[in-house]
Each structure stands twice: as structure tokens, then as C-alpha cells.
Amino acid sequence: MTPAVPESQVLLTARGLVKEFSVRGQGGAFGRKRVLRAVDGVDVELRAGQTLALVGESGSGKSTTARLVARLLEVTSGTVEFQGEDVTRLSGAALHRFRSEVQVVFQDPYSSLNPRHTVERIVTAPLMYQGRPIPGGARAFTRALMERVGLDPDHSERHPAQFSGGQAQRIGIARALAVGPKVVVCDEAVSALDVSVQAQVINLLRRLQREEGYSYLFIAHDLAVVRQIAHRVAVMHQGRVVETGERDALFASPGHDYTRALLAAVPRIRPEWEAARRARARTRETAEGKRETT
Numbered sequence: 001m002t003p004a005v006p007e008s009q010v011l012l013t014a015r016g017l018v019k020e021f022s023v024r025g026q027g028g029a030f031g032r033k034r035v036l037r038a039v040d041g042v043d044v045e046l047r048a049g050q051t052l053a054l055v056g057e058s059g060s061g062k063s064t065t066a067r068l069v070a071r072l073l074e075v076t077s078g079t080v081e082f083q084g085e086d087v088t089r090l091s092g093a094a095l096h097r098f099r100s101e102v103q104v105v106f107q108d109p110y111s112s113l114n115p116r117h118t119v120e121r122i123v124t125a126p127l128m129y130q131g132r133p134i135p136g137g138a139r140a141f142t143r144a145l146m147e148r149v150g151l152d153p154d155h156s157e158r159h160p161a162q163f164s165g166g167q168a169q170r171i172g173i174a175r176a177l178a179v180g181p182k183v184v185v186c187d188e189a190v191s192a193l194d195v196s197v198q199a200q201v202i203n204l205l206r207r208l209q210r211e212e213g214y215s216y217l218f219i220a221h222d223l224a225v226v227r228q229i230a231h232r233v234a235v236m237h238q239g240r241v242v243e244t245g246e247r248d249a250l251f252a253s254p255g256h257d258y259t260r261a262l263l264a265a266v267p268r269i270r271p272e273w274e275a276a277r278r279a280r281a282r283t284r285e286t287a288e289g290k291r292e293t294t
């Protein structure tokens, strides 16, 4: 059961997003450089207190779109409007403010959380980095946050490796919530977890949304997961959004051939593709986790 779709205002709007990467062709480091258009004119709208799922096969541009929206990557062109401001142009204090409003939870908690730091240090780091005071002091703040995400507050001095995958992802969620965001970008945030643990983390995200009103941009390749959490779904294919709609309507009667193919292909995801996809995600998250905590 997913929450009913509440009427709500648009919080974040991306228009005409384009991202090009310069990549080497065949021949590795000696290959000719070419331009790869990973995101090719994407429009998305995120509504307050709702979840928009971005789905599509591997390489369709979901993660790149998510990173553009969160300003972890710079756009080649296009705009991302959040509360009336084009965030692609923000810098300095205004960019810091935006980073508090839009947070990211990555796929692999172990690579995106600093293994040498305690939970307390991990969840308070974003506030310290922004030079903001920690309400009630670090210990009390961490304990309260751990309770909100269903972790034992007595474990605030433990390190990520001392937690299970699902618990570690709760630390990632706690870190995202620490700065008081309105939007949380979940980039394959439950994909690395076992199915039963996935369900628990999805329930947590839904409870947090219900009680605290977060909007989620939820990146996933697993449509069964999307069904449990999304209000609306945008389907990506080759860098473009080919179809957007309310979840139930889209699943019941997909309007685009590619969406139909995607729905039909669900049980046939090949394990070797999945392994390659996870390895790529880990490389990106290790780099971004480090950037966030330094």
C-alpha cells in the first residue's frame, strides 16, 4: 500500500536538463575523445511531500539526472528551479543553503560513509562543515536522529562496519536528515539491500515522509520497489524522459512502448549487469561520500 496522492505544490522543477561527458572511444586512454550526452533534455517536477520515482534501464541517465538536481554535477544546459531560484547558478552562501534543502542518500552505505568515523561524527559533519550550531549538542542531537531512523541511540560511538547493511543505510538517511532538508534524493538507496531489509527501509522512508513531509526523488531500476513508494513515476530511456504519470495509472496502462518493454522485462534483469551496475555506483559514491565529509 502506498499513501494516497495528496494535492501538493511543485517544490522543484527541472527543465531541459542536458549533461554531456567527454569520454574516450575505443582504444582506452589512447582512444579518440567524443561527447556522450547522458541526459538529453529532461523535464521533471517534484511535488511537496511526494515521491517521484525515476526508472529506466542501466545507463538511461537516472543517476546523472539525480546528481544534476542535487547540484553534485554541473549542468551542460537547462535549469533546476527550487523555491523560485535557479540552483544551477547558485554559489557561496546560497549554494550552502541549497545543500541543506536537498540531500542525497547513496546506494552503498559502506562506501558513502567514512569507515573511520563514528555515527556521531558522520551525522554531525554536514552541520559542522556548514558552520552551523548543533542543536542540543552533538551527543543529544545524534541520539535523537538515531531514534528517528530506528537505530539504537546507544550505538552512536560505533563505526559503519559495526552495523548491518540496512542499519548502515539508516545512518546514511540520518546524515541526510541532519541538515533539515525538504528534498531527499535516494539514488538506488535500497538497491543493495536484501528484499526484506529493503521493505523495512522503504517503510522508514514512507513514515518519515508522512510524519515530516519530505519529498523524495527516488532513483530505482527495480519496479517492485517503485510500486511501494512512488506517487508519480518518470520513465527514462537514452537520456530522455519518455513518459511521466501517476504510479497506478502508469503501471496499469503504460502509454509508451519503452515503458511496456520495461514492465515486461522486470524478471529478466541479468545478474552480471546488476553486478557491473553496483560496481560503478560504488566508485561514484566513494568519491562523493569523501567529498561530502571532508
Ligand SMILES: Nc1ncnc2c1ncn2[C@@H]1O[C@H](COP(=O)(O)OP(=O)(O)OP(=O)(O)O)[C@@H](O)[C@H]1O
Pocket: 021, 022, 023, 036, 037, 038, 056, 057, 058, 059, 060, 061, 062, 063, 064, 065, 221, 277, 280, 281
Ligand atoms: N562521470 C561520467 N563520465 C562519463 N560518462 C558518464 C559519467 N557518469 C555517467 N556516465 C555515462 O552516462 C550514461 C548515463 O549514466 P547514469 O549512471 O546516469 O545511468 P543510470 O540510468 O543511472 O544507470 P545505472 O543505474 O547503471 O547507474 C551512461 O552511459 C554512463 O556510462
